[in-house]
Amino acid sequence: MKRKVATSMQARKASLIVQNTQMPRWFYAFVPFKIATGGSSQVIPLYAIHLGAGAGEVGLLNALSTLASTIGTIFWGKLSDKTLRRKVFILMGLLSTSVFLSLLAFAESFWDLLLINAVYSFFLASTVSIPIVLLFRNVRKTRWDEAVGKFNKIGGWAWVLGLLIGFMLVRLLSFKELFLLFAVVNIPGFVMALKTIREAPVYLHRNNIKPFVTQVVQKGRYLPNFIIHLPTKLKVSPKLSGFYLSSLFFWVSSGMYSTQLPVFLIKNGVTSQEVFGFAILNSSISAMLYQRVGTKLKSKNPALALTQGYFFRSLGILLLLLPFNVPYALLISAAGSYVLWGYSWSYISVSSTSLIGRMSSPKEQGSALATANLVNSAGFVLGSLAGGFVASQIDSFLNFAIASSLSLLAVVPIISLMGLSFVSPFSALPQIRRKN
Structure with a gap:
């Protein structure tokens, strides 16, 4: 009897160890999403130029998109912290990708594209920092570095795959058709996230989250970097x-x-x-x-x-x-x-x-x-x-x-942070002391 109990306890312990060594399955829900956003990231400025936008208009397009992304990251991050819910905001961001890519396909002028893209960037921002916060709840603290690196590595190469799809199809399809294609490609990611993400309504104080040196970050949608920390008191x-x-x-x-x-x-x-x-x-x-x-x-x-x-x-x-x-x-x-x-x-x-x-x-x-x-x-x-x-x-x-x-x-x-010291050649000369 004791042997059976010991064996069952050992088997249970082994299964827990296996579970802890595996990364959350919802990581892979972001593969279709990153393919769609990676491929469309180049279509947006190219379509703007196709609609007659010049250097000034493209600069405005990027500036407004970055501003909307930053505001959106702050807004959705604070809202998710207040409600202690992560899944609903991630799903909203994934679903909004298909919705707004479809809307971009029907933009008839640069100003239509500018407005739709700005609103798109605001909603897309919910997929920037909230998944990282959910990751911290799903993975042991001792493995946070590894998990962040793994999550962003998966997304980074999916981003490259999206660019590769765009590269192969840009001569065969119009820009509008590419938008619609990437909108459809993104849908399986939403379905997968709906099934695999488990809500973890536990508050994590963002100021206690350290920077991760091993992170892998793709240059996504004009946002300088993914933002975990929200600017509350600067x-x-x-x-x-x-x-x-x-x-x-x-x-x-x-x-x-x-x-x-x-x-x-x-x-x-x-x-x-x-x-x-x-x-x-x-x-x-x-x-x-x-x-x-x-x-x-x-x-x-x-x-x-x-x-x-x-x-x-x-x-x-x-x-x-x-x-x-x-x-x-x-x-x-x-x-x-x-x-x-x-x-x-x-x-x-x-x-x-x-x-x-x-x-x-x-x-x-x-x-x-x-x-x-x-x-x-x-x-x-x-x-x-x-x-x-x-x-x-x-x-x-x-x-x-x-x-x-x-x-x-x-x-x-x-320069002062490099640990370099610049010594004057005159500092080596003997100094003559004055007698008081």
Whole structure:
């Protein structure tokens, strides 16, 4: 009898161990969703250009989308915390994707597209931070790093798959048909989430959630990064002021560069399919490097890695300023720019999160991340508007020159964080003391 009890207890314990080692099944509900949002992320600006939008209008499209995403993330995050419900908001965000992608297909003018896309971004924001909070409830705290990395890795490669589908079909289908296709592709994700997500109505204080160095984040829908921490009380710590200034320079640069790049390429004869191909190259490189960079940072100063990312981003933008007299020169420069964009982003996204985690105490991390997210979003909105104005009113080359300079300028405020000391040659000379 004792043997039977011991055997049954052992079997039960083994089954619990297996359950704890498995990641939640609802992770895979986000695969169709990320395929749909990844593929449509390139269709939206391309369709705007098709509708007659210029550099200024595309800049406004990106700026308004980022602003709506940021406001939506704050609104839905606070509402989910107040109601202690996560599933309903995640399902709403997944369902809204199919609804608004269908509506985008019927946009007859740029202004229709602008308005629908802004409302879409607001509702889509419910899928940004709330799934991460639900993840913390479904996974043991000791495995949070692994779970966040796994969840975002699944989504990151699904995002690339969506871009690949768009790349293959953009010549066969119209932009409207692509919107409808991705709206349908997203539906199985909603059904899967409805069946697999289990509500966990337990409040998790976001300020106690530390930054995750091993996270894998795709560059989704113009939002600078996924936001876990909500900006409730913002405090600019003096030790992080240089980092915030550096981030502001970088995100203004990123807004001027990334939002105007498709417009610049299309105007210079690059096809929509080639733009999709460049986006695949960019996202694939980032996805492959995220966790490798996170591993490197365990023994490396994150400020040095951040500087490396800024430098290569500046170099990638500079490639667009090369003369295009040689055949295929623009395609080669654009490919190089997208490659360095993906390479630099893996260093910037991971090292900036690591830097905040190392420079702030556990009690300060929530406030520090909230401030960083607002700075990033504000910088991107400002850069999108500025890039649209400069490119439309003056010149695209000047826009990229300013963007490259700002990315390089972002290094200056964080020089003190690199652990480098500049010793004057005169400090080694013997000093003569005065006699009083």
